[in-house]
Amino acid sequence: MWQRQPNLRAMSDQTSARPTLIPVLAAFATGCLLTLMVHFNGELGRYGDPVFASWAAHGTGTVAAAIWLGIGWILTKASPFATSSHGRAPLWAYLGGISGAITVILTSMTVNSPLALSGTLALGLAGQVGFGLVADRFGLFGMPRRKADLRDYAALALIVAGSAVIIFSAGWAA
Amino acid sequence: MISLIAFATLAGVLVGVSRQVNGRLSLSTSPLVSSFWNHVVGFVLLSVIGLGLGGLIPASAAAAPWYAYIGGPLGVIFVAAGSWLIPRIGATNTALLIIGGQMISGVALDLMSEAPRPLFASVIGVSLILAGMALTQRR
Numbered sequence: 001m002w003q004r005q006p007n008l009r010a011m012s013d014q015t016s017a018r019p020t021l022i023p024v025l026a027a028f029a030t031g032c033l034l035t036l037m038v039h040f041n042g043e044l045g046r047y048g049d050p051v052f053a054s055w056a057a058h059g060t061g062t063v064a065a066a067i068w069l070g071i072g073w074i075l076t077k078a079s080p081f082a083t084s085s086h087g088r089a090p091l092w093a094y095l096g097g098i099s100g101a102i103t104v105i106l107t108s109m110t111v112n113s114p115l116a117l118s119g120t121l122a123l124g125l126a127g128q129v130g131f132g133l134v135a136d137r138f139g140l141f142g143m144p145r146r147k148a149d150l151r152d153y154a155a156l157a158l159i160v161a162g163s164a165v166i167i168f169s170a171g172w173a174a
Numbered sequence: 175m176i177s178l179i180a181f182a183t184l185a186g187v188l189v190g191v192s193r194q195v196n197g198r199l200s201l202s203t204s205p206l207v208s209s210f211w212n213h214v215v216g217f218v219l220l221s222v223i224g225l226g227l228g229g230l231i232p233a234s235a236a237a238a239p240w241y242a243y244i245g246g247p248l249g250v251i252f253v254a255a256g257s258w259l260i261p262r263i264g265a266t267n268t269a270l271l272i273i274g275g276q277m278i279s280g281v282a283l284d285l286m287s288e289a290p291r292p293l294f295a296s297v298i299g300v301s302l303i304l305a306g307m308a309l310t311q312r313r
Contacts, residue, residue: 030252035276059217063246098216100188110182126183140194172295
């Protein structure tokens, strides 16, 4: 954070362009993956509780990631932990898992409250999108800056409105 | 109620923070390495919290079917994908498109499992999201 990173400068100019099809489809597919993930973790939470489910998912995830990294290491004969052209990562960059763990604790509290699942989803969506706008505007945590234009805000309004319709209509069906 | 609203919103903000921080790590390493550390750190923290509160592993958890544990490895791909996306399309687009995919696949899952869901509202919601996605993408 405190050191100048010329590569990021070049990168921010590059990413201020509109996304191409591949990352858009990849992000959409990632959202589909999230539905499966939430489904399986929900199953685990039904037998245990939400904190147990997240703990177990982080544990099995650690093992899976270690195996995949090991396979990659053998196949490419290059250590996955070698540093790239961006230099060593600052120490705080290793702590992303902390906010993920706290998220689980918070949502397990709000889902079982008057907010229920729909309120938790809707407010979480607002939090994510609001943070995204600030993060892009200022390039928070050493990521590239990205300026939103009118078309970005129109896309934002459509996706947020569509999501809100889906979230809040879920309970209507008789 | 105010604190509940704050908690639920903060949960969303923290999802973004986590993606941003993991994205920074993946620039210096790779998305998979970043996802690995995310899971290690999360596991250690949840272990400390769980052991502190007691009852980390409920007795009833033993009855969970094996496939319920697939969520963990899927999460590794999910976190790695987020780190790959952030520097390419930005935090806002990443969040919006992942949410769009989650909503539409959620509707599809409900339809397949015959969970009750109003068809008309679902069609409107899915259409709005697809229109937003089309607008996001470069032509």
